[in-house]
Amino acid sequence: MQLADLVFYLLALLTVGSAAVVAFSRNVVYAAFSLMGTFLGAAGLYVFLAADFVAVVQVLIYVGGILVLMVFAVMLTHRIEDVQVSNRSVGTLPALLVVGAGAAILGYAVVTTPWRTAEPVPAEATTRIIGDLFLGDYLLPFELASVVLLAALIGAVSLSRKELRRE
Amino acid sequence: MNVVSVEWYLTLGALLFTIGALGVLLRRNVIVMFMSIELMLNAVNLVFVALSRHLHSIDGQVAVFFVMTVAAAEAAVGLAIIIAAFRNRETVNADEMNWLQG
Numbered sequence: 001m002q003l004a005d006l007v008f009y010l011l012a013l014l015t016v017g018s019a020a021v022v023a024f025s026r027n028v029v030y031a032a033f034s035l036m037g038t039f040l041g042a043a044g045l046y047v048f049l050a051a052d053f054v055a056v057v058q059v060l061i062y063v064g065g066i067l068v069l070m071v072f073a074v075m076l077t078h079r080i081e082d083v084q085v086s087n088r089s090v091g092t093l094p095a096l097l098v099v100g101a102g103a104a105i106l107g108y109a110v111v112t113t114p115w116r117t118a119e120p121v122p123a124e125a126t127t128r129i130i131g132d133l134f135l136g137d138y139l140l141p142f143e144l145a146s147v148v149l150l151a152a153l154i155g156a157v158s159l160s161r162k163e164l165r166r167e
Numbered sequence: 168m169n170v171v172s173v174e175w176y177l178t179l180g181a182l183l184f185t186i187g188a189l190g191v192l193l194r195r196n197v198i199v200m201f202m203s204i205e206l207m208l209n210a211v212n213l214v215f216v217a218l219s220r221h222l223h224s225i226d227g228q229v230a231v232f233f234v235m236t237v238a239a240a241e242a243a244v245g246l247a248i249i250i251a252a253f254r255n256r257e258t259v260n261a262d263e264m265n266w267l268q269g
Contacts, residue, residue: 054216
């Protein structure tokens, strides 16, 4: 199972490396495109975790939907390159402190929690099980999600259309 | 097949979340802050799926779909707000978006 380990480390490297480019790159277009690396790496990790349907939906929604929307926003807001950084020196130290504390807490939780060890079960197709859950136990959240999406759709349209000035 | 232990996935999730939080706090471009929020959501999704696999429970994967729904709604409305703000004031800098002050 050496190969599986190698694939995991490569996917993890892809995910974290592109995430670092997203967060710290000066160029917004580079950030937008390396976000794709993060999403695809996460999709690969989902496949690795035997979550096939989640992986496909990750590619469809994040790469096919959200990322395209982000690139649109980057292109529509031209002159986006010359955003000058105004208070970088003021905010850096507190931000590093807060985030470092948060990371330390997360790492502490990961290391010290006794994760229940269960023997791995063979992977099976999850689509059918997830569909059953959506129309069974999770019916109300499922329907509410569609209402949320409809509201977001209408909100986005009414926010982004050009105002018609009536003389 | 599940050779990599769950701690690795959780560490990876923590790392991604930390990078996303740093991006939100350090960068002033609202679109980059937005992408960093997506990074944090992805980190949480990764942890959900990893623990769903680890605990033999499919519920974690169902939660991922709801997170994705909210992320999609957030992307649509958030980017519409950013574009509307840019159209009115020609800026994507978070420090200059202080128009609610009197």
